[in-house]
Amino acid sequence: MRRLSEGSLSELAPSARRPGYDWRRLPVGMAHIGVGAFHRCHQAEFTDDMLEARFGPWGVVGINLRAPRLADLLAGQDHLYTRTLREGERAETRLIGSIRRSLDVDDAASAEAAIAELASPTLKAVTITVTEKGYGLVPATGALDRENPLIRQDLAGGAPPRTLLGLLALALERRRALNAPLTLISCDNVPSNGALLRSAMLAFAGARSAPLARWIEVNVAFPSTMVDRIVPATTPADIERIASEIGAVDEAAVVGEPFRQWVIEDRFAGDRPPWDLAGAQFVRDAKPYETIKMRALNGAQSTLSHLGALVGHEFSFEAASDPLLLALTRRMLERETASTLPLVEGMAVRPYIDSSLARIQNTAIRHRCHQIGTDGSQKIRQRILDPLRERLAKGESASLLTLAASGWIAYVLAGAARFGRRWAPSDPWADTVIALGERSGEDFEGLAKSALGISAIFGTDLASPQLSQAIGEHLCGLLAGDPRAYLAGIAARERTEV
Numbered sequence: 001m002r003r004l005s006e007g008s009l010s011e012l013a014p015s016a017r018r019p020g021y022d023w024r025r026l027p028v029g030m031a032h033i034g035v036g037a038f039h040r041c042h043q044a045e046f047t048d049d050m051l052e053a054r055f056g057p058w059g060v061v062g063i064n065l066r067a068p069r070l071a072d073l074l075a076g077q078d079h080l081y082t083r084t085l086r087e088g089e090r091a092e093t094r095l096i097g098s099i100r101r102s103l104d105v106d107d108a109a110s111a112e113a114a115i116a117e118l119a120s121p122t123l124k125a126v127t128i129t130v131t132e133k134g135y136g137l138v139p140a141t142g143a144l145d146r147e148n149p150l151i152r153q154d155l156a157g158g159a160p161p162r163t164l165l166g167l168l169a170l171a172l173e174r175r176r177a178l179n180a181p182l183t184l185i186s187c188d189n190v191p192s193n194g195a196l197l198r199s200a201m202l203a204f205a206g207a208r209s210a211p212l213a214r215w216i217e218v219n220v221a222f223p224s225t226m227v228d229r230i231v232p233a234t235t236p237a238d239i240e241r242i243a244s245e246i247g248a249v250d251e252a253a254v255v256g257e258p259f260r261q262w263v264i265e266d267r268f269a270g271d272r273p274p275w276d277l278a279g280a281q282f283v284r285d286a287k288p289y290e291t292i293k294m295r296a297l298n299g300a301q302s303t304l305s306h307l308g309a310l311v312g313h314e315f316s317f318e319a320a321s322d323p324l325l326l327a328l329t330r331r332m333l334e335r336e337t338a339s340t341l342p343l344v345e346g347m348a349v350r351p352y353i354d355s356s357l358a359r360i361q362n363t364a365i366r367h368r369c370h371q372i373g374t375d376g377s378q379k380i381r382q383r384i385l386d387p388l389r390e391r392l393a394k395g396e397s398a399s400l401l402t403l404a405a406s407g408w409i410a411y412v413l414a415g416a417a418r419f420g421r422r423w424a425p426s427d428p429w430a431d432t433v434i435a436l437g438e439r440s441g442e443d444f445e446g447l448a449k450s451a452l453g454i455s456a457i458f459g460t461d462l463a464s465p466q467l468s469q470a471i472g473e474h475l476c477g478l479l480a481g482d483p484r485a486y487l488a489g490i491a492a493r494e495r496t497e498v
Helices: 006-011 037-041 043-053 108-119 149-155 164-178 193-208 210-219 236-246 287-311 316-320 323-340 349-360 369-373 376-393 399-413 430-438 444-452 465-479 483-496
Strands: 028-033 059-064 081-087 090-096 099-104 125-128 182-186 225-228 254-256 261-265 281-283
Touching: 028 043, 028 099, 028 108, 037 043, 037 081, 037 254, 043 090, 059 108, 081 236, 090 236, 099 108, 108 164, 149 164, 149 193, 164 182, 164 193, 164 210, 182 193, 193 210, 225 287, 261 287, 287 316, 287 323, 287 349, 287 369, 287 376, 287 399, 287 483, 316 323, 316 349, 316 369, 323 349, 323 376, 323 399, 323 483, 376 399, 399 430, 399 444, 399 465, 399 483, 430 444, 444 465, 465 483
Parallel strands: 028 059, 028 125, 059 099, 081 254, 125 182, 261 281
Antiparallel strands: 081 090, 225 261
């Protein structure tokens, strides 16, 4: 079977819908940094729909600073790939044509090519999905992490740039010489992502060049966004199945759920891509939308995946279908998280919680618990800790949010030898947390206090004796005994409370 490309289009099954515009003559007017599965299933699809509604100069050049390599993934397919949406037994596949060029930044020559693309005056906007840790920020505060070795390297002028901020600083310096404004659009699950990117960019640029920082303040826009679609990592089984359905091998195939949402602050430095033609929402302030999504949907995903892994589930849909875990998570969202959520038209809290849990239960979306658990230290603040601290500040109960926070700590500690080394957690703070566990002995309250003392994750306001005691009890129950029995006991107690 041939690989998907322009040359193999005539052999594709009719069920694979082609782009409804002439992608071959699409001019590039945007870039995207971080062309992973989420971008290919979300922003690239919105752009395709936008181009079908109104053709214009909004083709995308993709740029990656780390794996996957776009030369291997997209260039060999003439930058065509398929997006398949699955729900239960239903599936719908289409070809996406909005990405027209791609670059991997891995040496001086490729870095120069990427900087030239980003500096081109014909480029009006750059979207970004590099995951939470790709911004080089301190998780608890959102400040630039000057201790990050890659940030230090790029601040010192290392070549090629290894970080998002390093690459953008070099490109923006060239745009300053051309007086070419730009809009940088973060699409990652980072709180107030545009404002945080702006703050980090100004801090980084200021350390390199005060004139550059002043120019950025005036000429670069950083709208915040909220993006939503569940997109698991593509598996070999997905590629094989899609190949059998369309008649060609697509190494860049992505699979996601039908639901999608994109909320973008209407704050641009120049021409604005008309994504609203594809259903995106341009709003004055994206923060209320972001807060609901991060605390309800993403909070549920993290809670279910951490606890799910601890009781033996492989996939998040299995955890969300487990009556015990579902009941605990639903009660957390309805009794605790919900009171911290803003009122937003079209996103009523109770229906949104119902919808979020139903989406996670989609059996066709095989999102591994460990994939959601990756880099949890970068996610826990916005998903769990912020609603927890809001409840505590008001003197309100936060027992299940406390359990969810404990679930992340226990998930990481399960990688310690003394707790069976059940897996190797992928997290920049894993070694630190595991080291605490290895030397804590049987003092689980002391272990909890030490973990809460990691201010880069938990800040300085959560290390109270009461919280340490509660989390210590949860860590003991989740790691030293039968975690399912322990959680069943919590659920039984919760049922007796009004």
